Amino acid sequence: xxxxxxxxxxxxxxxxxxxxxxxxxxxxxxAAARGMAAAGANLALCDVNTDKNGALADSIGKDAHAFYLDxxxxxxxxxxxxxxxxxxxxxxxxxxxxxxxxxxxxxxxxEATYDAIMGVNLKGVFFLxxxxxxxxxxxxxxxxxxxxxxxxxxxxxxxxxxGATKSAVSALTRSMAIEWAKYNIQANAIAxxxxxxxxxxxxxxxxxxxxxxxxxxxxxxxxxxxxxxGMLIMLASSASDYMxxxxxxxxxxxxxxxxxxxxDTKWK
Numbered sequence: 001x002x003x004x005x006x007x008x009x010x011x012x013x014x015x016x017x018x019x020x021x022x023x024x025x026x027x028x029x030x031a032a033a034r035g036m037a038a039a040g041a042n043l044a045l046c047d048v049n050t051d052k053n054g055a056l057a058d059s060i061g062k063d064a065h066a067f068y069l070d071x072x073x074x075x076x077x078x079x080x081x082x083x084x085x086x087x088x089x090x091x092x093x094x095x096x097x098x099x100x101x102x103x104x105x106x107x108x109x110x111e112a113t114y115d116a117i118m119g120v121n122l123k124g125v126f127f128l129x130x131x132x133x134x135x136x137x138x139x140x141x142x143x144x145x146x147x148x149x150x151x152x153x154x155x156x157x158x159x160x161x162x163g164a165t166k167s168a169v170s171a172l173t174r175s176m177a178i179e180w181a182k183y184n185i186q187a188n189a190i191a192x193x194x195x196x197x198x199x200x201x202x203x204x205x206x207x208x209x210x211x212x213x214x215x216x217x218x219x220x221x222x223x224x225x226x227x228x229x230g231m232l233i234m235l236a237s238s239a240s241d242y243m244x245x246x247x248x249x250x251x252x253x254x255x256x257x258x259x260x261x262x263x264d265t266k267w268k
Contacts, residue, residue, distance in 0.1 A: 073122030193251025218253025
């Protein structure tokens, strides 16, 4: 390997690191799993879909193992964590990727819908992290990567509860960062923009909504799940050792302001 390759490996490699990933079977989760594995990580893939999760682990190989974990079941988390610790002996990186959404107008949201979204997107993140951090402290440190969203700041119609949970995830990330810095734990969040997955395909196939979104994305297109992997690897690796408490937007220029209006320029 070249000197450049040696240096990049020393900074970005996840070789020997144990990564616990929730929501592993989602579009972003699967891309995250494959990216972490390619960077050398050992994977604890967590999801409620046991069949799909097992198939994902098998396709990745010997360094990936599937575990059943329902992030809405706080009491049930302990069994899954014990199983993961028993298998890997440690957890170096926690990626809170599990999330749900139901697009409904503010006036249409029922208490059941509110509780369901809050349960997965916020309560699950809070209590799973609370249970895993003591293991990181005993191990000398770790990395926490939470999934926020563009909707934490830039809203769309019909995502009131979802946006509230993702704003809260960014706030929780800052709390984690300042409370656990003394334990060599860095906590950051990724806020994806409008990513094309099976769950968002219907939106992108709706001409009016697709045009609306493209006008608000500087790059004029949806992101792909794999385009989040570079940021994930950086935040999971030693490259981010002095980065904590931040939410990083990976959004094709959506938060920056979308496409500009016409302006005078000699360049075409």
